[in-house]
Each structure stands twice: as structure tokens, then as C-alpha cells.
Amino acid sequence: MAIPPQLFRALESLKDQAKDALWAVSSCLCHQQPKLKINGRTFQILKVLGEGGFSFVYLAQDEHSGRQFALKKIRCPTGSEGVKEVMREVEAYRRFKHPNIIRILDSAVVQDPEGEGKIVYLFLPLYKRGNLQDAINANLVNNRHFSEQEMLRLFRGTCLAVRAMHEYRPTSARSAIRGAPQQRSKPSNSNADDDDDNDARFPQPEGDSEGGYSYDTPAAPLMGKHRALDNEVLFDDQGESSQQPANDGPPLDIVPYAHRDLKPGNIMLADDGSTPILMDFGSTMNARIPVQNRQQALLQQDIAAEQSTMAYRAPELFDVKTGITLDEKVDIWSLGCTLYALAYSHSPFENTQTTEQGGSIAMAVLNAQYKHPQSAYSQGLRTLIDSMLKPNPKERPDINQVIELTDRALQTLA
Numbered sequence: 001m002a003i004p005p006q007l008f009r010a011l012e013s014l015k016d017q018a019k020d021a022l023w024a025v026s027s028c029l030c031h032q033q034p035k036l037k038i039n040g041r042t043f044q045i046l047k048v049l050g051e052g053g054f055s056f057v058y059l060a061q062d063e064h065s066g067r068q069f070a071l072k073k074i075r076c077p078t079g080s081e082g083v084k085e086v087m088r089e090v091e092a093y094r095r096f097k098h099p100n101i102i103r104i105l106d107s108a109v110v111q112d113p114e115g116e117g118k119i120v121y122l123f124l125p126l127y128k129r130g131n132l133q134d135a136i137n138a139n140l141v142n143n144r145h146f147s148e149q150e151m152l153r154l155f156r157g158t159c160l161a162v163r164a165m166h167e168y169r170p171t172s173a174r175s176a177i178r179g180a181p182q183q184r185s186k187p188s189n190s191n192a193d194d195d196d197d198n199d200a201r202f203p204q205p206e207g208d209s210e211g212g213y214s215y216d217t218p219a220a221p222l223m224g225k226h227r228a229l230d231n232e233v234l235f236d237d238q239g240e241s242s243q244q245p246a247n248d249g250p251p252l253d254i255v256p257y258a259h260r261d262l263k264p265g266n267i268m269l270a271d272d273g274s275t276p277i278l279m280d281f282g283s284t285m286n287a288r289i290p291v292q293n294r295q296q297a298l299l300q301q302d303i304a305a306e307q308s309t310m311a312y313r314a315p316e317l318f319d320v321k322t323g324i325t326l327d328e329k330v331d332i333w334s335l336g337c338t339l340y341a342l343a344y345s346h347s348p349f350e351n352t353q354t355t356e357q358g359g360s361i362a363m364a365v366l367n368a369q370y371k372h373p374q375s376a377y378s379q380g381l382r383t384l385i386d387s388m389l390k391p392n393p394k395e396r397p398d399i400n401q402v403i404e405l406t407d408r409a410l411q412t413l414a
């Protein structure tokens with residue numbers, strides 16, 4: 001009997017997680033710091049920072065420079081689409097350049113020494129303060145909560161990151177190299193701009209050299225291709241950028257992307273304690289997906305079930321209808337759930353009466369069944385949350401409108 005690919009992937013992932021956990025535990029028991037060597041450079045693995053569905057994230061230190069990173073290790077079993085999928089994630093990390101979006105420092109693909117598959121390593125800047133879910137958990141433990149202003153500022157920064165994705169403009173040089181399909185769409189409110197947004201239309205975030213390290217791994221052809229596509233900079237021995245990125249050419253029409261897994265756990269907190277940084281681009285895709293028949297609808301449903309966290313997933317992804325076009329409004333729903341979670345410590349569709357009585361999260365989502373607990377938060381905040389949690393995507397505001405509403409809510413607090 002053939003094993004369905006999803007089940008196969010889940011089993012392989014469980015096996016890999018067990019291997020990684022054993023590696024980490026045995027290293028701790030032996031009081032040894034495990035080391036990782038990639039093309040002549042050695043990294044000490046200091047501790048596990050987190051664990052995702054298909055990956056482990058470690059705190060790693062370059063022995064040579066002492067520099068610390070978050071190192072995401074993703075195992076890709078042989079015969080799976082894994083490496084291609086992960087490289088799509090890497091491309092997404094590189095595509096969006098924005099002060100509220102994590103940048104990837106480098107990536108490497110190596111042969112798995114313990115198996116026949118490959119391992120992809122992503123080198124990411126280290127965020128010592130963790131993510132917004134960690135902040136929510138800490139609030140719960142310490143019996144405190146975000147002030148409304150603090151929460152709305154974090155939310156606004158997250159929205160700016162989402163806008164950079166929803167209004168992503170490839171540049172002519174980049175898309176000519178990539179041969180990227182041009183999905184034409186009109187910018188919604190393309191003149192709406194702030195001086196603090198630095199969005200994808202003018203992608204030059206401060207100090208962004210995509211600086212880091214260069215590794216020639218056994219998978220050099222894959223990386224080489226990736227680097228050429230991205231006009232990647234070259235790095236000198238100190239790990240500093242030795243060359244400016246080439247000019248990408250003038251921006252083209254907007255190609256909207258959707259993150260598809262927005263939630264507090266995917267928003268890191270920068271060291272200043274107030275700048276949100278959007279991460280985890282594993283589920284990012286072109287936002288506009290026409291669904292023409294039942295087969296396509298089921299495929300979209302499966303993709304969403306695998307990649308988008310249930311309690312933050314838009315209703316149209318639970319029961320995908322034919323004859324519709326999925327779009328970036330799925331992210332607006334998740335933003336509504338995220339803001340609710342910042343206010344009340346959980347998604348609106350966890351801990352509801354329905355789920356507590358054994359009903360499914362799916363039912364609660366499909367019926368948009370949630371309540372605002374008693375709180376000192378303003379009516380403006382409640383209205384903002386409610387505007388995003390409309391079951392009909394067309395009734396939800398777009399990202400520019402969400403930013404406007406957030407600004408208005410912030411002004412009333414000033």
C-alpha cells in the first residue's frame with residue numbers, strides 16, 4: 001500500500017526531530033558543545049532556541065569571529081520535495097527587504113551525514129528577546145498585559161511588514177533574471193505612504209547589506225544558482241560585505257504575496273523591545289490563487305491545513321470553494337487573530353465556549369464565533385479587531401486600511 005506523501009513527510013519529520021533532540025540531549029549530558037563544520041568554518045551549537053514543525057533552531061556561534069546566529073536546521077529526506085520547498089522559503093526571505101522583516105544572512109545545503117537526504121541550514125540574525133508568543137506567555141506568568149499603545153505599535157510594525165508583502169514590487173533586473181511571472185494588479189492606495197515605512201517599493205532598509213558569511217558547501221551548485229539569482233554580495237574573510245549589491249533596476253507592477261501563517265509566534269521582538277520582526281516564510285506564496293475546480297479547491301485546503309496554524313487560519317481556507325480567488329485577505333484575518341491574542345493572550349478561536357464544550361476550532365472559525373472578554377481596552381481596539389474578523393474576505397479591510405485604522409486608534413490614545 002502506498003503511503004500518502006503527507007503521512008510520509010510527517011513520519012520522516014518525527015524521525016528527524018527525534019534524531020535532533022537526541023543530538024542536543026546527548027551533547028548536554030556529555031557537557032560538550034556540539035560543533036558544526038561547514039566548508040572550513042566551525043560553529044559551536046550553544047543551545048536549542050526553538051522547534052518548529054519541520055525544523056530545529058539553534059543558537060550558534062562562529063568559532064572564528066565569535067558572532068552569534070540563530071541557525072535553523074531543516075532536514076529534507078531523500079525523494080521528497082523538501083529541498084525545493086526550503087529553497088522557496090529561502091527565496092522568500094531574500095525577496096522582502098524591510099525593517100520589520102527578518103533578513104537571511106546565509107544558507108547552506110549539505111548532505112545529511114546520518115541519512116541519504118539533505119540538510120538545509122539557514123543563518124538568521126539572533127533575536128534574544130524571542131517572539132510575541134513568548135511575550136504573551138511571560139505576561140500571563142507575571143500577571144501583566146500589554147498597554148494598548150504598546151500593543152498597537154507592535155501591531156502597526158507587523159502591518160508594515162505585511163504591506164511590504166502584499167504590495168511587493170519586483171524590480172526589472174531581478175524579474176528578468178528570475179523570469180518571474182508578472183501577476184498584474186493595481187496598487188491599492190499606492191500613494192498612501194509614511195515616512196517610516198520603508199516599504200518594498202524602495203527596499204533599502206538601514207544597514208542592509210545582507211551581510212554574513214559565504215559558505216561553499218557540498219551543494220554549491222544549488223547555492224551558486226541561488227546567489228546569482230539574487231545578485232548576492234560577496235563576503236570577505238571577516239564576514240563583512242565586500243561588495244555592494246547590484247542595482248536591481250526600476251520597480252515593476254505589484255505582485256502580491258501572502259504570508260499565510262501570521263501569528264504571534266512568527267513575530268520576533270528586536271533587541272529594542274519594541275520593533276516587531278516578521279519571520280517564518282515557509283508558507284509564503286503568491287497571494288492570488290484562482291480556484292477553478294474541486295481538485296484545486298482540495299489542494300488549497302490541504303496546503304492550508306499543512307502550513308497555516310489552525311487558530312489563526314482564515315475561514316475561506318478551511319472550506320475552499322470553487323469559482324473564487326484566494327487572496328491577501330487571508331492575512332488580514334490572521335492579523336485580526338494576532339491583535340486579539342496580543343490583547344487577550346490567545347487566539348479568538350481558542351478557549352471559546354465552542355471549543356471548551358468540545359466543538360472544533362474549525363466550527364468556531366467558520367461561524368466567526370468569538371467574544372471580547374471584559375477588559376480596559378478601548379472600543380477603537382475592539383472595532384479594529386472586529387473589522388478584520390469578517391467571515392467574508394471582501395468585507396475585510398485591505399492592509400492600508402488596517403494601518404489607517406490602527407493609526408486612528410493610536411491617535412485617540414495620544
Ligand SMILES: Nc1ncnc2c1ncn2[C@@H]1O[C@H](COP(=O)(O)OP(=O)(O)OP(=O)(O)O)[C@@H](O)[C@H]1O
Nearest residue numbers: 049050051052053054055057070124125126127280
Ligand atoms: N532568529 C531567531 N532568533 C531567535 N529565536 C528564533 C529565531 N528564529 C526562530 N527562533 C525560535 O525558533 C522557533 C521555531 O522557528 P520557526 O518558526 O522559524 O520554525 P518553523 O519550523 O518554521 O516553525 P513552524 O512549525 O511554527 O512554522 C521560533 O518560535 C523561535 O522561538
